[in-house]
Amino acid sequence: MADKRDLLILGGGLVGMTLALAAARKGISSHVIDRADPAELTAEGFDGRASAISTASWNLFSNIGLDSALEPFGCPIASIAVTDGMKPGRIDFQPEAHEGSLGLMFTNRSLRLALFEAAKDEPLISWHARAEVIKRERLEFEVAATLASGERLEAKLMVAAEGRNSPTREDAGISVAKWDYRHRAIIVGLTHEKPHGNVAWEIFYPAGPFALLPLLDAPDGKHRSALVWTVNEKDAAGVLALSDRAFLAEVDKRMHGVFGAIALDGPRSSYPLGFHHTAKITEHRLALVGDAAHGIHPIAGQGLNLGLRDVGALVEVLVEGMRLGLDPADAQSLTRYERWRGLDSFMVAFATDGLTRLFGIPGRLPSAIRRFGMGVVQRTPVLKHWFMDEARGMSGTLPELMRG
Template identity: 80%
Template sequence: MDDKKDLLILGGGLVGMTLALAAAKKGISSHVVDRADPAELTDEGFDGRASAISTASWSLFRNIGLADRLEPHACHIASIAVTDQMKPGRIDFQPESHEPSLGRMFANRELRLALFEAAREEPLIAWHSRAEIVERHRDDFGVAAILADGRRLEAALMIAAEGRGSPTREDAGISIAKWDYSHRAIIAGLVHEKPHDNVAWEIFYPAGPFALLPMLDTESGEHRSALVWTVSESDAAGTLKLGDRAFLAEVEKRMGGMFGEIRSVGPRSSFPLGFHHTARITGQRLALIGDAAHGIHPIAGQGLNLGLRDVGTLVEVLDEGLRLGLDIGDAQLLARYERWRGLDSFMVALATDGLTRLFGVPGQAASAIRRAGMGAVERMPMLKRWFMDEARGVSGDLPELLKS
């Protein structure tokens, strides 16, 4: 039997491993169990899988000591352009004079490398990779997971961090509201002729959003962006099968030539788009974080940031409870986490769902109304600032770890 830890984190992805590191900064120990092979997740090469890290999420990384590792790999977002089919009436979001950027873009590989390196150096984290869980146990006295090789890992609190299809959530019998958008996001890395000028583009077409996210240039000076292109499920297979030349022609058509020639495209991947939100995010000695608790459309790039807000909140709640002498799995602590995160995550989920449906309405009249609305927002500084604060994650009741 392995030594007992405070937390048993099931899922060692970006959110789960960040939780382990943030908890360790407060003296909270963790078992982290993940079925993936870290070497495969950190393979060389840029495949387009990237994440936008908001201002608040960057504060979290800085406060747990990851900023120095990550900053050399960050591409700052100088502005965000939102447009309906590249027609007049777009919104341009720009940072306040005291803010260096609206956020940072990272290749997911770089985020994983930084997290994994830090986890290997942290004595309070016991990392069990390439591990299969065959049993989960929770009772009044603690939690445990039995691995396929017979090891039994024990802790005071179980964390479900396995993502959208969380088996821990299913095992706990937590109900979930969900629906399928019948769309698929196609992801690829692009190399292009002209610089992106650190602008993140969200271009809305009736079939779905078409996002171009700025990435750092290559060492040889080639300009790069990450593409997230939403297509209907019925068109996805055909789009993925296009040859590089035909695929790039379709991409260039939707970009309106803003980056000049698209010189190459990396490996393409895709995932189905859907919405889900759990009825609750806690159970007996159990807390859900990240996509195990809420899955949203990538339309505003808030999925990972929402999970990192879960991390900051849960760590603050547990740390305060321990300082009061409470058991880390105490129901009072979990109830506070539920109250703090439940409404915020639900409102963000509803907002992204509403945007998805609003911009999916076809027709010239609908497009004209949307563009008129965006033009009005562009002319209203206070409303525009509110949208920017939401995107940066700095509104509402933030935990200390997410404050600058």
């Protein structure tokens, strides 16, 4: 007899596996299918990226029981410094003591390890790793995926969580608005002489943002941060080809000595930056989550958090519908998910795209105008708190799993 489950989640990355675990905590079963090998994804040095987990996203992890596994690896973000090329007029976002931090920084490896370990022991999750989907079916009363092995997995609702180039989204014929920023993000870990003080730096240059994100000190006591340096695509190959010494000299020049002497902590990697947003995030017996639905510039570190908000909203909609005896793919439930997430994800995408373009305008006059505006925000507590609530993910209608 086929092992038919409630959800068929295609993609077992950070968003897809969080969805499976959040659903399981509410009694919803799933098949999770992913092409990748978990051992490779969690190997040392596989992925040097780090993610800022907002307050709302941390609430989600806590509410599904991952806080004890993750907490030792998270570095609190006490404040965010935003500056136009390190010129006068910066903004310092620092919450009141009773509001806690602005979020936590984790290496992607730490997040994967915690998620995969929890999924391995969850009976409501049937995890199919290193599996290739060769056929997707969305029928009247069920969905199914046939694997290269010949196995056919059945469920009631298909969820696409495969990332920006989602084949499930393409197979469903959902149109996507997208463009290439012609930028590339260069990712690398740094060790540095001075402590970062739990400050995340967002330094804007005309070529793109230069972000320094605080990480926990290394076991040997070295201070560490993650660098996300955005460069023009035409310059990326040259920057990546620099010797370590020359690369560090370029990085040091843009840091203006805020952390003292620096050294590389791991290999450099890079990926192209683009924008995409789907016309809709649901279809017959199908829902999109995470980058399958929307891909944004990493300028504000909101990409993963946006996907986790999809998770919280989708699980809440499913739970409420199934409590009333509705099918997980009930059209009204999916419409509610579409309305809940469609506007929020579009507004975040629109804002990050606007910031990217605004700070990309070169010249003294645009810089002076930007810094004047930043000075106004710095001196206006109401505006600063609004921006901080947005960064913490605590604005708008929050799913139950993302509340404190």
